[in-house]
Amino acid sequence: MVVAGAIPIHLLAKERKEVYQKKGQPGTRATKKEESREETLGRWQEEWDAAQKGQWTKRLIPRLGPWLGRSQGEVDFFLTQLLTGHGAFRAYLHKMGRARSPMCLHCGDAQDDACHTFFVCERWAGWRRAVEDELGRLQPETLVLKMIESDRNWKRVATFARAVLSEKRMELANQGPASHEGTSSSEED
Numbered sequence: 001m002v003v004a005g006a007i008p009i010h011l012l013a014k015e016r017k018e019v020y021q022k023k024g025q026p027g028t029r030a031t032k033k034e035e036s037r038e039e040t041l042g043r044w045q046e047e048w049d050a051a052q053k054g055q056w057t058k059r060l061i062p063r064l065g066p067w068l069g070r071s072q073g074e075v076d077f078f079l080t081q082l083l084t085g086h087g088a089f090r091a092y093l094h095k096m097g098r099a100r101s102p103m104c105l106h107c108g109d110a111q112d113d114a115c116h117t118f119f120v121c122e123r124w125a126g127w128r129r130a131v132e133d134e135l136g137r138l139q140p141e142t143l144v145l146k147m148i149e150s151d152r153n154w155k156r157v158a159t160f161a162r163a164v165l166s167e168k169r170m171e172l173a174n175q176g177p178a179s180h181e182g183t184s185s186s187e188e189d
């Protein structure tokens, strides 16, 4: 929901009720709606702070305000994988029962996840460095802030994500059915 920028339904319902209750009170309808929306976002932030799920996304998007208030930036298929950690990552596929091991195929790191892929693994260092030459050092805590700074930055990161994840998807597919179904023992240890 956070990645998609979709306000959870229970918060919207509460907001609607409050807007209704403000009927007859002074102030324009638009102002009241605006106030209620601000309160909604405050509540959403509180829930996000307390959430146990989505730790990786929380690391990337700790504050909802700048993320939801950005003036540009479409979240495509590949950025969604970067931002959620759900995608062409063996740690994720392993959790889903679709890879025999969560380890990185390239460096043997214990967890091939979004953090490892985009910020650490040597396999993608060349591409990562090319982005860093333009945007400065990439870190999970500052990546999204850099992205929403400008359309150019956003697109640069989106291109990076697409390139890396397209390649990873092919690599994972080339390992044959073993990595996807976990039925064969032909995969590496």
Ligand SMILES: [Zn+2]
Pocket (backbone or CB within 6 Å): 104, 105, 106, 107, 108, 109, 116, 121, 122, 123
């Ligand atoms: Zn690696």
